[in-house]
Amino acid sequence: MMTSKTLAKIDPAVLIAFGCIVLLLGIGSIAKPGFLSAAYLVQQLQTASFLGIIASGVMLVMLMGQIDLSIPWVIAMGGMMATGAEGILGHTLGQPLAIPFGICCGLLAGLVNGVGVAYLRAPSMIFTLGMNAVAQGLMVWHTGGFAPQDAATPLMVALASGHLIPDVPNPLLIWIVLGGVIVWMLTRSRLGRQIYAIGNKERAVFLSGVDSRKVTVLVFAISGACAAAGGVLLSGWASRSYQAMGDPYLLPTIAAIVLGGTNVLGGRGSYLGTIAGVILITLLQSILSVLQPQDYFAQLGVKLPDDVFRQVVFGLVIIVMMMLYGRERVIR
C-alpha cells in the first residue's frame, strides 16, 4: 500500500524495479564494453531527467486516477513559446521572460484540462486528448502564420546542457530538486494526502468537506507546467524548438510511471517508483538503439528492418518486468 509512509518502508516493487535497472546495465556491459563508462551513464541520466521532469506532473495526475494525454503538444508548446517569446512579447521582455512564458503557456493548458475534468466532469482520457489536438493546432498556426524565431536563449541552453557542478548535467540537478519537492509534497503535505485520497474515493473526499475539484485543477496545472518545462529544456538541449518535439514522450512517460508501480486507477504509487520507471525506460530505449540487435539476427540469416527487433524486444521486456512485480491482486 503506497501512502504517506512510502519513503519509510520502500515497497518491494520499487526495489525490484531498481534491480531490473542493474540487470539491464549488466546485459548492456556484457554486450558492449563502452557501456558502464561514466560518459554513457551520465548521458543516460541527462536524457532521463527530461523524461523524469515530464513524468513528474503526469504521475500526480495518475495518482488521482486521471490521465494526461495532452503532454506531447504541451511539451512542444512550452518549447516553442519559450523560443518564440521574443516574437510575441517583444525583445526587451521576450529575452528574460522566455522561460517563464513558455512554462506559463503549459500551465494554462493544464489549467484548462483541470477545469474540463474537475468542473465539466469530462473523462480526462479524452478531454486531454482534445487539448492535445488544440495545442497542436495552436503551434501549427504559430509556425505557419508568423515564421517565428525558434532559437533557444543562452539561459535555456545553459540549463539544458551546461554543468553547474562538474560532470553533473544541469537537467539532472533540476530533476533532483523537482523530485525532492514532489516527494515532500506527496509525503508531508496536505495536498499530497488529498491527491492520494481523491485517487482512492473522490466521493468520500467530497463528503469530508474537501474541495476535490480545486485540487484536481491544481494538479493538472502542475502537470502542464512540468510538461512545458520539459519542452523548454528539450529545446535548450537541441538549442532549437521544433514541431512535434513532444511526440516521442507520451507513451514512454506512461510506461515509465506504470513500470514504477503507480496504479493506473489512482490512489497508489510512489515517486521513488516513478524515478525507477523513468530510468528503466530510458536505459531500455537507449540499449535497444545502441546494441544493434538486428546484427545478431542478421548473423542468424534473419534480415529484417532494425525496428522489428527493437519494438518486439521492447514490448517483451516490459511485459516480463511487469510480471516480476507489477501484478494485480486476484479478485476475491
Place this chain on the structure above:
Amino acid sequence: MTVAQDPAMKRPKRGSWRYWFAAQRGVLVAVAIFAVMFAVYGAAQPIGMSADVVNTAVNKGALLALVAMAQTLPVLTGGLDLSVGMTFMLANCLASAVVSGSPGMTALGIVIVLVAGLLCGLVNGLIVVYGRLQPLIATLATSAIYFGIALAVRPTPGGDINGAFADWMTRSTYAVPSSAVLLLAAVVLVWLPYRNSVLGRSIYAVGSSPQAAYASGVNIARAKLSAYTLAGLFAALGGLLLTCITYSGEARAALGNDYTLNSIAAVVIGGTSLFGGFGSAIGSIFGAFVMRTVGDLLIVFNINPVLQPLFVGVVLLFAVSLGSLRLLRIRNKLDLYR
C-alpha cells in the same frame, strides 16, 4: 417448490421506455451530434449528397468505427486496449500479403487475417487475465510487439489484394456502401448476439463491479478473455477493410497510434463509460463517424491550412464537453462523484 404456486405472484411488468432511454442515452446523443454534423457537411458540400460522397465518407468512417467497436469491449470490462491500432495495422499488412489470388485463396487469406486478429486479442486477454497486468501497460507493450511484427510482414509499403474483392468491399450498390453493410453485419452477426449472450453480459458485470461479479458466480476470466479476443477480431476486420481501400499494406507507427487514440475518443463520444459496465459498441460506431466528419468539414469550409489542426482540436473538445450538459440537471452533488 416452483414460483408458479406463489400467492404473492402478480402479472409481470412490461419493460418501460424510461429505462430504455436511460440505457441508450449515450448512443442517442452520439447519433444526434453525428446527424447534425453530417447534415451541415451535406449542405455545404458543393455537389450535395451524391452516392459517391456518401460512399467516400462511409468508407473512411467505417475503419475507425470498426477499431472503435474493438476498443469498446475492453473498455466495458473496465480495461483499455492500446494495441487495437497496431492490431488493425498488422491485419492490414497481413491482408496485403495473403488476401489475393483465386477466390478460394482470397477466402482463405481473409480467414487467416481474422484469425491473426483473434490471436492478437487473445494474447492481450491472456496477459491481462492470467498475467494480471494492468491492461494499459499490457496492451502498450503488446502494441509495440504487434507493430514489430507488422513491420516484419511489410518492411516497405506495398503488397496487393484481390482487386475484385477490394472493389466490391468499397463500392456502393443502390447508394448503399458495402462498408456500411459490413458494419451492419458486424453489429447484427457479432455484436448483438454477443451482447445478448450470458458471456457478453458478463463483461458488463465485470466492468460494473469485479468483486460482485465474482461473488455472483460470473466467470471473470472467460469474460475478459472473450472481450479482448473479440476486440482483436473487430480490429482485424478494420485492417481488412483498410487493405481494400488502399489496395496495399503499410506499417507506420504513427498510423497505428492515431487510430488507437481516436478509437478511445470515439468510444467516449459514443457514450461508453471508461470505468466500464455501461455503453455499447453501436454508440462507438457513431462516435467514430463524428470524429471523421470533423475532417470532412475541413474540406467544405475552405479553412486556412495552418488553422485546420486547431479547428479539429476545438471541435473535438467541444464534442467532448457536450456531455457536461447533464450537469445542469444534477440536484444532488453526490451524483458528481460516482
Place this chain on the structure above:
Amino acid sequence: MSERAPGPLLRVEGVSKHYGGVRALEDVQFACRAGSIHALLGENGAGKSTFIKILSGVVQPDTGKIELGGRPMAFATPGEASAAGVSCIFQELSLLPDLSVADNICITAPPRRFGLIDKAGQRRLASEMLARIGGEDIHPDAPVGELPLSRQQMVEIAKALARNPKVLILDEATSALTAGDVAKVFALLKRLREEGMAIIYISHRMNEIAELADDCTVFRNGRYIETFRAGTKTDNEIVEMMIGREYSSAFPPLGDTMRAGSPALSVKNLSWAGELKDITLSVSPGEVVGLGGLDGQGQRQFLLALFGALIGVGGEIEIAGKPVKIGSPKQAKSPELGLALIPEDRKNEGLMLPMTVRENLSFAALDTVSRFGRVDRAKENELIDEIVRRLAIKADGVDGPVAALSGGNQQKVVIGKWLMTRPRIVLLNDPTRGIDVGTKQEIYQLLRQLAAEGTAILFYSTDYDELIGCCDRVAVFYDGTITRMLQGAELTEHNLVGAALNIGTPATEQKEAAL
C-alpha cells in the same frame, strides 16, 4: 416447525481459515437441518462472514470438510456452490450497479431462447421473484445502482432465491431493511422453512433472532463456542456468550434534555426538488433528535441538505441563531458552522479503504493539523491517539490500511474522523448498520457523551429500538416531510410504526409537534 428432515442437511467439521497472520476461523464445527432456520451469532470479526464465504465458495478453507446431504463438498468458486444448491446473500452486497434488476437476479442462469438471453422471460422471472419477497415496487428494468440501499437488499434476496437453493444463507441481509420489508422477508423465510429449505441467518439484531431462529450457534474470535435451541437462553446470556464479558442493558440513560438557550440548529420550511417538503425542525445543544419513518422518506436527503451536498435547497437554516446558507460540505464543516455528517455507506462515502487509519482519521481535520499546507505530524499524532483511545478503535497501529479493520471498527474510524473536527452539530446517517451489539453500545454511549458536552445530534436509523433507546425526540418522516414528532412517553415502537405508515394523526397536532 418441521421436524421431517432426519440428519443434518449441511455439516461442517474442523474448518480453519487464516489470512496471513490473522486467524479468521479456528477448527469450527457447524450443522443445520433441512426445514429449519439456524442463527449464527458473533461479534464483528467473530468469523461469521468468513465462515459463510467458505460455505459459498468465495474463499477456500485451510483445513476441514463440508458435507451437503451426506456427500462431501469442496467449492472452488461461488458458481459451483450455487450449482450445488448453496446460495448466499452477502453482507457486502454482490450486486452489479450498472445492470438492471432483472439482469442481476438472473445473472448466472437466465432463461434462454436460441442460446441468447430471453429478455422477456427474464423480466417475468424477476418480477415473480420480487413479488414473492414483497418487492413489487421494484421495476425489473431499473438499474440496481439507482435503487436505495433497502431496495438493493431486497434485490439481493430475490437474486439468491432465483437459484432455488437447498441451503440459503443470509449474512446481515436485513441490516439495511426497514421494519416493513423485514416483516415481509420474515414471512417468506418462514414459508421457505415450511417448504424444507435450510436457512442460515446472520444478524446483529437480537429481536430478529428471537423471532426466527430454531437453533443458534455462537462464534467468538473465530472459534466455535456453542449450539443451542432457540429460546433456551436469555438475550443477555447469548450476548455474553458472544462478547465473552459481562453485559448490561443496551441503552445508556438519557441525559437531561432540552437545555435552555437558542437552538443549535433550526430549520424552517426546508424543501428540495420535490423530495423534501417544507420541513421545520429545531435541535437544541445537548439534544439527540432521531429521524424515523420508513426507509426512503427523505431522511437521508434531509441530512445531505443540511450538509450542503444538495443543490437548490429552499427554506431557512439557522445555526446558533444566525441564518446561514450552506453551499458545500467544506462550508458545513467550517468552524463557524461546525457540522459533521457520518454517512450511511462507510465503504464509499466514509473511508478511503486502502489508506491508513491515520490518514483517514485526520483527513477531515487536515486544515487544523497542518500549517502552510504542511501536515504537523506531532499535532496530528496527539489528536489521533486521543480519538483512538476515546473510541477504543481496535487496530494494530494507525499505519495499517483501514480496509483491514472489521466493519465495526471501520465505522468507528468514520465517526472518529469527524470528532476530530470538534463539531457542534453531528448528523448521523444510520451509523450502526451491520455493527455488533458491543460496538453499537459503545456508539450509543458516545452519542450521549457528545450530547452531554453540548453537541446537537440528528440521528437517522432504520432500527426502531435504537431510536427509542437513545433519542430525546424522534421526528417521523413520511413522503419527504415530518408528519409527527414523538417524545417522552409517546415514543414507543407502536407509535413509531403507526406514524411511519402515517395512520391516524390529525394534521393539527403534526404542526405543533414539529415546533
Place this chain on the structure above:
Amino acid sequence: PSVVKGPGADPGCFTPQSASTKFFQWKAHKAPFRIALVNGFIANDWRVQMIRVAKAYVAQPSVAKEIKEFKVVSVGQDIAAQIAAANNFIDQGFDAIIVDANSSAAFKGVVRKANAKGVVVVSFDNVIDSPDQISVNVNQEGLGEMAAKFLLKEAPKTGDLTFLHVRGPAGQPVDIARNTGFHKVLGASGRKVKVVDVIGNWAPGDAQKATADAIAAGGVFQGIYVQGGSQGTAQAMLDAGKFKAPISGETENAFREICDKAKLTCQSGGTGPAQSAVAIKTAIAALEGKVIPQEIALPTAVDYSPFTDGKTVFPNLPGSFFAGNNFPSCNIGFSASEIAAQTAKNN
C-alpha cells in the same frame, strides 16, 4: 492520360527520371483551373513550409491568372482520410489533385478514379508508386549515394571506417531508398566500412538522442550521415566533444548554422519544400495539354560548409527553415525572406 512519344515540354524543368520514362498527355482542360493539394500530416516544420511555398507560388500573378480555385487540406496521419479527401475533390470536379502521400502504395484506387474522369494526379515528396500518374521525384537514392561519396572523400584514406547512419522512420520508402543508395556506394568503394544504424525519425530531438547514445556508448565514427533533424545530430556530436567527424545532412538552416559556428565539414543536401511549387507548375502544364514525363527528376540542391550568409544560410530566419528552395531550371526561386514575409501576411 494518353501515353505519347517524348520529348516532353520544357525538358529543363520537367526532366525525365530516365531514358525509359514514358510520357503522358492529357487533353487540355480550359483555364482557369481548379487545383487541390491533398496533404497528410501537417504538424512538422517541413510540411508547414511546403504549404507556405505552395500558397506563395499560387499567389504569384503569372500563376494566379491560371488558377480559379486552389484548395489545401491536411488530413493528418490517417491514410483513409487522405484517400477520401482526394476522392472528394475528384467528385467535386477539380481539374488536378496534388498529393504528398501518407502512404506511397495506397493511392491505386484514387489514381484509377482520377484517370477515368480525366483528372490530373501529381504526387511529390512521398510520391505515389503508380505508373499512371506523375511523380515529381527527388532522387532519394541519389541523395544516399551523394552522402556516401562525401563521407568517403572526407574520411581518413586508410584503415577501416565506422560510419553512423541516423535513419528516418522505419518502413518509409524515402528512408529505404536513401539507405540503399548509401550502401551501394560504400559497397562499391572497396573500403571496409561498418555502418551503425540508429533511428532519428527525421526529427532533431530523436536524432540528437540517438546520436548522443551511440557516441556515449563508446562509438567513434569517421563520418555521419543523418537523413533529417541534422542539427540534432551535429549538436550531439559537439556536446559529446569526443571527435569532429564530417557530417552529411539535410538542408535545415539550423544545421548549416551549427556547421559554420563549429567549423565542421558538412554536406547539406536535399530538396527543399519548394518542390510543392514544382508540382503545381507540373499540374498546370499537364492541364494545358503539354507532354509531361511520368517521372520527373528534381534537381537536388547541395551545398558545402562553409556556407554563405543570405545565400545558403539564413541567420535571421528560423533554424527549422529548409534552405534549397531554388529551381532555376523551372524559374522557381524563393528567396528565403520572400517565403517568410509572404506567408506572414497571407495567413
